[in-house]
Amino acid sequence: MGHHKWLQISWLFVSIMFLSSLVQSSQTYDHESLEDLLCKQVNKDIVNPKTGVFYNISLPSNYTGMEVRVVRLRTSSFYKRGVNSSFFNVPPHVVPQPIRKRMAILYENFGNWSSHYFNVPNYTMVAPVFGFVAYTSSGNSFMDNEKMNLVITQGNPILIHFHHVRLHEKNDTPICVKFSDSGNLEFNNMTKPYVCETYGTGHYTLVVPIPKELYNKRQSKRFTIWWILGFVLGFVGLVVLILLLVTLVKAAKKTRIKKLERNSENGESFDTFWIGETKLPLAPTIRTQPVLEND
Structure with a gap:
């Protein structure tokens, strides 16, 4: 009985692990939580x-492939000169709000993590997602929790350069996509080859439409994954229900036996004996002693 129970528990554990692996394979991570961690x-x-010095931030080993850089600036210098990095070019006369003495800019290159944190339905990303986020900066910390908006006063936009673009069909011209904090997607055409324009901070990438054949294949794979998830969930639920019913039946049986024992204690006492794990009353074979009669 004990061996059979251990087999049930082991099978249930394996099923749960398999289910969790399927969930993780289709999981999308929260980039807001990631930015809190980065700060x-x-x-x-x-x-x-x-x-004015750019710092490369070392990340835990489980974020291998992601690159993060930060720089601290005076807002007056940022307004006069702007700032340039390998991916973003911010022109002069951009006003950061709210007004503070100093600001910090967080640059993110999600690399091979792009598809884990961002998704564009019916499109394929052909470039990594780049992030450009401004924060207030104080004497107590390099980066505060308060984000800053950028207001462009003279019409020159911020330029985003995508130097590494994956191969795609020649007829498919990549499209610029911005991921807003609210979860909305903004699509715009490139102004130059692999260059996008923007008027604020955010996360950006290049995408091309998914071919119909590949789209159907992905839909079929997604359906298969969810079918397996449903089957495993249903089977695990059934096993849990059966184990619960067995436990309830055993508990009810023990309660009934204890009640019988209490009732027997109030009447004539009997000896007891055990059959397996069950305690039962034992009546003597001879209730009264025989008396011989004299002729």
Whole structure:
């Protein structure tokens, strides 16, 4: 009986692990939580920051392939000169709001993590997702929790350069996509080959439409995954229900036996004996002693 129970528990554990692996394979991560983690990592790594210096942030090993850089600027210098990095070019006369003495800019290259944190339905990303986020900066920390908006006053947009674009069909011209904080997608055409324009901070990439054959194949794969998930969930639920019913039956049986034992204690006492795990009353074979009669 014990061996059979262990087999049931082991099979249930394997089913749950298989189910969790399927869920993780189709999971989309939350980039807002990631940015909170990055802010804490930046404030932890950079103790005595220098203004105008770019810092590469070391990430945990489970984020291999992702690149993060930060820079601290005076808002007056940012307004006069703008700032350039390998992916983003911010022109002069951009006003950060709210007005603060200093600001910090977080640059993100999601690399091979792009598809885990972002998704564009019916499109394929042909470039990594780049993030460009501005934060207030104070003397106590490199980056505060308060984000900043950028207001462009003279019409020159921010340029985003995608240097590494995956191969795609020649007839498919990549489209610029912005992922807003609200979850909306904004589509725009490229102004130059692999260059996008924007008027604010956010996360950006290049996409091309998914071919119909590939789209149907993905839909079929998604349906198969959800069918397997449903089957495993249903089977695990059935096993749990059966185990629960067995437990309830055993509990009811023990309760009934205890009630019989209590009732027997109030009447004539009997000896007891055990059959397996069950305790039963034992009546003597001879209730009264025989008396011999004299002729």
